[in-house]
Each structure stands twice: as structure tokens, then as C-alpha cells.
Amino acid sequence: MPAPYEFQIPTRIVYGRHAAAQIGEIAGRLNLKKAQVVTDQGVAHSGILDQLLKPLQDADVATRLFDEVEFNPTVQTADKALRHYTEEGCDGVIAVGGGSPMDTGKCVGVLATNPGSATDYLGIGKIKNTGVPVICVPTTAGTAAEITDIAVLNDPIKKIKMGIRSPQVAPAVALMDPYLTLTLPPAPTRDSGLDALTHAIESYISVNSWRVSDALTLRSIELIGRYLRTAVHNGNDIEARDGMLTASLLAGMGFHNTKLCLVHAITLPFGGVYNMPHGVSNAIVLPHAMEFLLPGAVSKYVDIAVALGEDVEGMSERAAAEMAVEAVEQLSRDVDLPAGLAQYGVKEEDLPKFSESIAQNFMVPLSPRVATAEDILEICKAAF
Ligand SMILES: [Fe+2]
Numbered sequence: 076m077p078a079p080y081e082f083q084i085p086t087r088i089v090y091g092r093h094a095a096a097q098i099g100e101i102a103g104r105l106n107l108k109k110a111q112v113v114t115d116q117g118v119a120h121s122g123i124l125d126q127l128l129k130p131l132q133d134a135d136v137a138t139r140l141f142d143e144v145e146f147n148p149t150v151q152t153a154d155k156a157l158r159h160y161t162e163e164g165c166d167g168v169i170a171v172g173g174g175s176p177m178d179t180g181k182c183v184g185v186l187a188t189n190p191g192s193a194t195d196y197l198g199i200g201k202i203k204n205t206g207v208p209v210i211c212v213p214t215t216a217g218t219a220a221e222i223t224d225i226a227v228l229n230d231p232i233k234k235i236k237m238g239i240r241s242p243q244v245a246p247a248v249a250l251m252d253p254y255l256t257l258t259l260p261p262a263p264t265r266d267s268g269l270d271a272l273t274h275a276i277e278s279y280i281s282v283n284s285w286r287v288s289d290a291l292t293l294r295s296i297e298l299i300g301r302y303l304r305t306a307v308h309n310g311n312d313i314e315a316r317d318g319m320l321t322a323s324l325l326a327g328m329g330f331h332n333t334k335l336c337l338v339h340a341i342t343l344p345f346g347g348v349y350n351m352p353h354g355v356s357n358a359i360v361l362p363h364a365m366e367f368l369l370p371g372a373v374s375k376y377v378d379i380a381v382a383l384g385e386d387v388e389g390m391s392e393r394a395a396a397e398m399a400v401e402a403v404e405q406l407s408r409d410v411d412l413p414a415g416l417a418q419y420g421v422k423e424e425d426l427p428k429f430s431e432s433i434a435q436n437f438m439v440p441l442s443p444r445v446a447t448a449e450d451i452l453e454i455c456k457a458a459f
Pocket residue numbers: 218270274339353357
């Protein structure tokens with residue numbers, strides 16, 4: 076008998092234009108008296124924090140700023156953030172930014188009650204104790220780190236990028252305000268948006284997908300097709316920013332339950348070894364992986380093509396499915412995605428070694444067509 080489907084989003088979601096003003100009330104409900112604000116230099120200098128610190132002050136919640144998170148944060152950064160949390164005597168975390176600050180903040184949340192270093196908990200289900208309250212406030216639309224139970228870190232000594240995945244890692248609250256994404260420059264808007272598209276497509280075609288996750292992820296794909304170009308080229312358009320933030324959330328709700336598949340498996344070493352931005356690596360690999368996966372998900376590709384606005388009337392099912400790959404390529408061109416992994420320092424001679432280890436990743440068999448190491452090498456070469 077097949078296993079029944081399960082669906083859970085453990086994080087409370089507070090979503091809306093100007094929802095940032097609710098942060099004091101939300102922190103108060105979690106009994107926070109002194110919160111560590113975890114962020115990066117970009118956010119710290121953007122003025123975004125002002126929209127959060129004032130309502131926190133009004134609610135008598137003290138704050139201590141840790142703004143040293145880099146992109147692709149390391150286990151050392153997570154440990155340093157924890158030391159700051161402990162030294163300052165904080166009682167909860169407010170993580171503000173893209174995936175990097177949110178994942179670091181989520182790490183602090185669980186390390187505060189689980190002894191040791193972040194590196195001790197890389198893997199699945201290693202966290203034992205419930206963490207302290209974490210509020211995630213995304214300023215990009217793409218990672219969905221605000222609702223997931225995984226925090227991804229780089230270990231530069233072991234040269235790997237790996238997640239701490241445990242139910243306790245999921246934040247208590249995701250506070251989502253599209254106005255906080257308004258000042259994000261075009262390149263990170265593009266990269267995070269294409270990461271969301273990868274999440275939505277990978278969840279939609281996953282062997283774990285079902286009608287409930289499909290309803291979320293197909294709508295996400297449609298919203299990205301409608302709004303990503305505008306969000307990249309006219310960042311002040313609040314409707315487009317709102318559409319993208321919702322799309323990111325919907326994709327996250329889907330993949331949090333179905334897990335991801337081939338693209339995210341392939342791109343893990345590019346972040347770990349070359350420090351390549353996560354969204355870019357996924358976006359470059361996505362159409363090539365989609366071409367390989369197409370025979371395993373023909374009818375779902377037709378849905379993707381239609382969701383991305385393609386007219387497939389009168390086409391054969393196969394020809395309509397191929398339009399999904401073309402639509403993704405066209406969208407990537409329209410938002411000026413750089414072509415090729417080589418531009419980011421990926422070395423061709425490393426690809427065979429990567430392909431062998433990628434083929435062992437748990438996400439590969441969740442794809443609608445299972446790739447061998449040879450298949451993965453071909454996909455990487457095509458994306459090179
Ligand atoms: Fe991703």
C-alpha cells in the first residue's frame with residue numbers, strides 16, 4: 076500500500092503590504108524582551124531595519140544587531156552569531172534579509188538550546204531540543220527560508236554546502252511585507268525569483284507531488300510568469316513585488332512538503348566549492364535539467380507551459396511540453412540571466428567528480444526521471 080500524503084507548514088504566516096508594522100505585536104506575543112536582529116550589510120544599510128526597529132521599540136522589545144552574515148553563510152558565521160546572541164543575553168531571533176540571514180538566524184534559534192557548533196548538526200534530524208522563538212522577515216522573494224525547516228550553510232574546511240534539517244529549525248513566524256522587497260536591485264530580484272521558479276517547477280514535477288502541492292506550485296509558476304519581468308525591470312511596482320513574494324511563499328509551501336529534485340541536487344557543489352549565488356546556479360541549470368526530465372512528466376510540462384502563458388492550442392502533447400522548456404529559457408533571457416556556469420568560475424575538470432557525488436543525493440530519485448552520474452555530467456556540460 077502506498078504511503079499516504081502528508082502536508083504541514085509549521086510556521087505561522089503573517090502576510091500583507093505594510094505588515095512590517097506588526098512586528099512589535101508579534102514579538103510581544105512570543106514573549107520576546109531582547110531580540111537578536113540577524114542580517115547582512117546590504118540590509119543594514121538599506122533603511123529597511125528602520126521599519127522594524129521602531130515598532131519593536133514601541134512594544135518595549137530591546138534589540139541587538141548582528142549584521143555580519145555573508146551570502147552562502149558558513150558554519151563559522153552561524154557560531155559567531157550564536158556567541159553574540161549568548162553574550163548579549165537575547166531571548167529570541169528576528170532574521171531579516173534573503174536566505175542567508177534567515178538561515179543563519181534559524182541556526183541561532185536552535186543552537187541557543189542545543190550545545191555545540193553548527194557543524195555538529197549538519198544533516199537530517201540531529202536537533203534534539205526545541206529552539207528559541209525565531210521570526211523571519213524576508214526582503215527577497217525566492218528562497219522561502221521563512222517557512223522551511225532547513226538552514227543551509229557552507230563548511231569551507233570540508234568544502235561542502237549542507238543543511239541542518241529538523242522540524243525545530245522552522246521559524247515560529249514568517250512576517251512577509253512586499254514593501255520590504257521594493258529596494259532589492261535587479262540582479263538579486265532576478266536570482267531569487269528564478270530560484271522560486273525552480274522550487275515551484277521541481278515541486279510540481281516531483282514524485283512526491285499531489286493535488287494539494289500542485290495547487291500551490293502551479294499557481295506559483297503562473298505568478299512568476301506574470302510578475303518576474305516587471306519586478307526585475309521596474310522594481311518599484313508594488314503589485315509585481317507582491318506577486319513575486321506570494322509566488323515564493325506558494326512554491327515554498329509546496330517544496331517544504333514534496334522536497335526538491337534534480338536541479339537543487341546538481342547545484343549544491345557550485346555554492347559549496349565556488350561560492351556561486353544559489354539562485355543563479357539553479358536558473359542556469361534549470362532548462363537543461365528540464366529537457367532531461369521531460370519524458371518523465373510530459374503532461375505536467377504542458378501545464379507549466381500554459382501557466383507561463385504559452386499558447387499550446389492544436390499542438391501535440393509532446394510539442395506543448397517542450398514549450399515549457401522554451402518558456403523558461405525565454406523568461407531567463409528576458410530578465411538578463413548570465414549564460415553558463417563557466418562565468419562563475421566553475422571548472423570543467425571538476426564536473427565528473429561532482430557528477431558522481433550528485434548522483435548519490437537523496438533529491439535525485441525524487442525527480443520524475445532518475446539521472447545517472449553520466450546523465451548529470453551531460454546536463455552540467457550543457458549548462459557550462
Ligand atoms: Fe533554492
